[in-house]
Amino acid sequence: MGAMASQFVLALDQGTTSSRAVLYDRSCRAAFMAQQEFAQIYPQPGLVEHDANAILSSQLAVVERVLTQARVQSDQIAAVGITNQRETVVVWDRKSGAPIANAIVWQDRRTAAMCAQLRAEGHQERIAQRTGLVLDPYFSATKIRWLLDHVDGARGAAKRGELCAGTIDSWLMFQLTKGALHATDASNASRTMLFDIHRCEWDDELLRLFAVPRSLLPEVRDSSGAFARIADGLPAAGALIAGVAGDQQAALFSQLCHEPGLAKNTYGTGCFLLLHTGTAPVASQNRLLTTIAWRLDGRPEYALEGGVFTGGAVVQWLREELKVIQTARECDELAASVPDSGGVYVVPAFAGLGAPHWDPQARGAVLGLTRGSSRAHVCRAALEGIALQVADLVACMERDSGLAVRELRVDGGAARSDLLLQIQADLLGRDVVRPADIESTARGVAMLAGLATGFFDRAQLAATWQHGHRAKPRAASAAVAALRVGWDRAVRSVRAFADPD
Numbered sequence: 001m002g003a004m005a006s007q008f009v010l011a012l013d014q015g016t017t018s019s020r021a022v023l024y025d026r027s028c029r030a031a032f033m034a035q036q037e038f039a040q041i042y043p044q045p046g047l048v049e050h051d052a053n054a055i056l057s058s059q060l061a062v063v064e065r066v067l068t069q070a071r072v073q074s075d076q077i078a079a080v081g082i083t084n085q086r087e088t089v090v091v092w093d094r095k096s097g098a099p100i101a102n103a104i105v106w107q108d109r110r111t112a113a114m115c116a117q118l119r120a121e122g123h124q125e126r127i128a129q130r131t132g133l134v135l136d137p138y139f140s141a142t143k144i145r146w147l148l149d150h151v152d153g154a155r156g157a158a159k160r161g162e163l164c165a166g167t168i169d170s171w172l173m174f175q176l177t178k179g180a181l182h183a184t185d186a187s188n189a190s191r192t193m194l195f196d197i198h199r200c201e202w203d204d205e206l207l208r209l210f211a212v213p214r215s216l217l218p219e220v221r222d223s224s225g226a227f228a229r230i231a232d233g234l235p236a237a238g239a240l241i242a243g244v245a246g247d248q249q250a251a252l253f254s255q256l257c258h259e260p261g262l263a264k265n266t267y268g269t270g271c272f273l274l275l276h277t278g279t280a281p282v283a284s285q286n287r288l289l290t291t292i293a294w295r296l297d298g299r300p301e302y303a304l305e306g307g308v309f310t311g312g313a314v315v316q317w318l319r320e321e322l323k324v325i326q327t328a329r330e331c332d333e334l335a336a337s338v339p340d341s342g343g344v345y346v347v348p349a350f351a352g353l354g355a356p357h358w359d360p361q362a363r364g365a366v367l368g369l370t371r372g373s374s375r376a377h378v379c380r381a382a383l384e385g386i387a388l389q390v391a392d393l394v395a396c397m398e399r400d401s402g403l404a405v406r407e408l409r410v411d412g413g414a415a416r417s418d419l420l421l422q423i424q425a426d427l428l429g430r431d432v433v434r435p436a437d438i439e440s441t442a443r444g445v446a447m448l449a450g451l452a453t454g455f456f457d458r459a460q461l462a463a464t465w466q467h468g469h470r471a472k473p474r475a476a477s478a479a480v481a482a483l484r485v486g487w488d489r490a491v492r493s494v495r496a497f498a499d500p501d
Contacts, residue, residue, distance in 0.1 A: 006078035008070070009450045010236060011442040014059055014084045014168050015247065016105065021062040022439075023070055024446040028456065028464040030439065032072075034065040041102060046109040049102035052090045055168065056175050063235040074238045080230065081243035081449030083250040083441050084168040086191045089143040091154065091165045091216070097179055100151050100163065103171075104143040109360070111142035123209060130196045130203055132281060132290025134358060140167060141193035141210040148211065158213050165216040167191070169244050176241065178231040184218040185244040186295035195220070197281055197292055200300055223249070223294035224448040243449030247441045248272045249293050252303060254444030255409040255435065256465050263397070263405045265390055266440070267414035269316075270354070271308035273390060275397045275405060278302065286396035287356045294448070304400055306355035306393035310364070312414030314348040314382045324375045332419045335380035340479075342377040343368040345490040346385040353491070354389075356396045361498040367490050383420045388487045391427040407431040411440040418469060426475035427484070436468040 008031065013020040017040065023032040036058045041049040067073075087106035092099045104110070115135050118124070124135045133139055144165050148154045157163050164174060170184045189195040189202075194212060196203040200220070207214055221227065227241040245253065248266065252274045255264040263275040274293070281290045281302045293303040315331050318324050325331045345367045352360035366378065394405055407430055414420060415434050425432040437443060450456035 006455065007076045008072060008078065009446045009455055010063070010066075010077050010080045010239065011446040011449070012059055012063065012080065012082045012172065013247075013442040013445070014055060014082070014172060016085045016107075019055065019058040019062050020442060021059070021066040022442040022446070023066055023072065024443065024450070026455070028443065028447065028450075028461060030437065030443070032066050032070040034062040034069065036062050048105040048107045050088065050105055052092070052099040052103045052171055055103070056172065059172060060235055067235060074236050077236060077239040078455035079242035079449035079453040080236060080239045081445030082169050082172055082241060083245055083247050083445035084172070084188070086167065086188060086246040086248065087138055087140050088168050089140045089147070089165060090168065090171040091144065091147045091151075091163055092171065092174070093157075094162055094164050094179070097175060100154055101147055103168070104147065106138055108143065109137050111137040111146050112360075114142050114145070118209075127193060127206070129283075130198070130206065131193050132190065132197050132283070133193050134287060134289065135193075136358070139191060139193040141206070141212065144212050144216070145210045158216055161215040163216055164218070165212070166218045170218045173227060173241060173244075176230045176234060177228045180231070181228040182218045183221050183227055185223040186220055186292045186300055187223055187246045187249040188244070189220045190292035191246060197290065197300070197302070200295065222296055222298065224296055224452045226452060240453065241449075242452035243445050243447075245294055245445050245448055248274055248305065249291070249303070250442075250444030250448070251411055251440035252276065252293055252444070253447060254440035255411065256462060257409065261403045261406050262409070263394070264409040264411065264440070267312050267386065267410060267412040267420070269311065269313045271311035271386065271390055273306045273393045273397070274303045275401060275403065276301065276303050277401050277403065282401050284396070284400045286400055287358055288393070288396055288400060289355070304397045306396065308386070308389040308393070309351045309354045310348040311386050311389070312412065313350070314346065314385060315414065317348070317350070318379065318382060324378065328417070331379045331382065332417050334376040335383050336419050338374070338376045338380055341381040341384055342373055343370070343486070344373050344377045344381040345486060346378065346381040347490050347494045348382070348385050349494055353495070355393060357491070357495070359495055359498070362494050363498055365490070365494045365497070367493060368486070383417070383423055384483065386414065387420060387424040387427050388484065390424060391484070394428055405430065407433055409433050409435065411435065411438040418471070421469065421471040425471040425473045426480055429473050429477075429480070431473070432471045433467045434469040436466040438468075
């Protein structure tokens with residue numbers, strides 16, 4: 001199957017709420033796409049699970065649907081890329097391929113007490129030095145340990161080498177190859193809290209700390225390269241899996257942030273900001289994460305990452321819970337109808353505050369209300385609350401890295417808002433650029449897969465990236481400074497309310 005005879009790269013985009021399949025043509029344009037949602041499982045408050053088989057069946061269904069829609073055969077696919085929700089973990093039987101329990105999702109907080117105990121025992125600094133991560137239930141290590149300790153017989157089966165564990169990319173590859181391949185890429189491995197990002201290998205001391213047998217874990221490979229072919233009897237059988245990356249790293253690659261100082265922010269339910277820092281990891285002094293962006297030809301490249309727990313979801317809250325708007329567009333229109341927020345601040349800490357605060361107890365608030373405050377002011381303050389959180393992350397990243405963020409490239413659903421991007425540009429004092437294609441995750445892994453098979457080359461991909469909108473800073477610096485001072489007071493207020501002692 002030669003790359004020149006092939007017409008498409010197939011991207012599998014396995015997200016937190018849905019699975020997608022996208023066919024990209026030679027101009028790296030999304031030619032065909034299919035999407036299917038799957039159920040979210042909430043056994044108790046703070047617990048979030050997925051049925052791993054439902055993830056697999058939804059992913060297979062959209063592959064079959066998009067191939068049928070496009071009338072494409074497997075031999076017309078030059079490569080397959082897989083990008084995935086990160087940190088979510090599955091443990092399954094190596095022989096039967098059956099999961100031993102539901103997948104534990106990245107949002108799940110069941111191991112908070114375990115993390116607190118490990119912090120109290122003094123393990124935080126060592127974990128941060130080796131993995132670049134903070135000790136938090138967000139990451140995979142404590143989830144794997146929980147499953148081994150709480151599923152009957154799992155610990156013994158793990159010791160006998162009968163189980164596999166992995167993030168969703170590993171789960172999909174194992175199933176797509178009918179058990180022939182248990183692998184992951186370096187970007188996903190770097191999110192497990194078990195991987196030494198300096199030596200690019202599983203860390204024996206961390207494996208002992210978290211009581212995770214090495215035999216469970218996948219082989220770690222480059223993000224672009226030949227993994228394995230999809231097994232007979234499955235949709236796209238015979239097509240070569242040739243690119244794998246975590247969703248945020250895939251978006252960074254898609255946005256052509258391939259050099260130090262280039263950054264992207266994804267405005268989704270939350271926000272994820274990544275800054276490319278080069279070929280050596282940068283340790284954060286501001287509680288950001290150091291992560292592997294991707295590994296190509298055996299050489300890792302690194303990024304600093306900051307996460308905002310509630311980003312675009314604040315607009316959804318205004319619509320669905322407060323019912324002050326009916327559509328996201330209406331939020332923009334109302335926010336644009338006033339010159340500023342009239343001293344109102346919305347701190348959307350509905351699920352706590354992410355980086356750099358890492359305060360899970362913080363709760364959201366609307367502050368600064370007067371009798372003259374209107375829903376227009378609240379809408380504008382909500383958009384400002386998103387942008388101010390991102391601005392805080394950019395400031396931390398620049399202090400940590402010594403790099404100046406040249407411009408901020410953006411994607412995700414909320415990036416459709418021109419007003420949000422203008423507010424962001426004003427706060428940062430630099431351009432904010434939205435590409436023509438804001439669905440960067442699938443595109444990024446398609447690029448990685450296509451590069452591995454010669455379907456794409458770097459120069460060609462650089463030529464296909466087009467900006468759709470550029471917001472340039474235009475606000476007065478004094479107004480921006482005053483807004484940020486008020487924001488700092490508002491954040492301190494919500495953190496004090498959550499911790500009255």
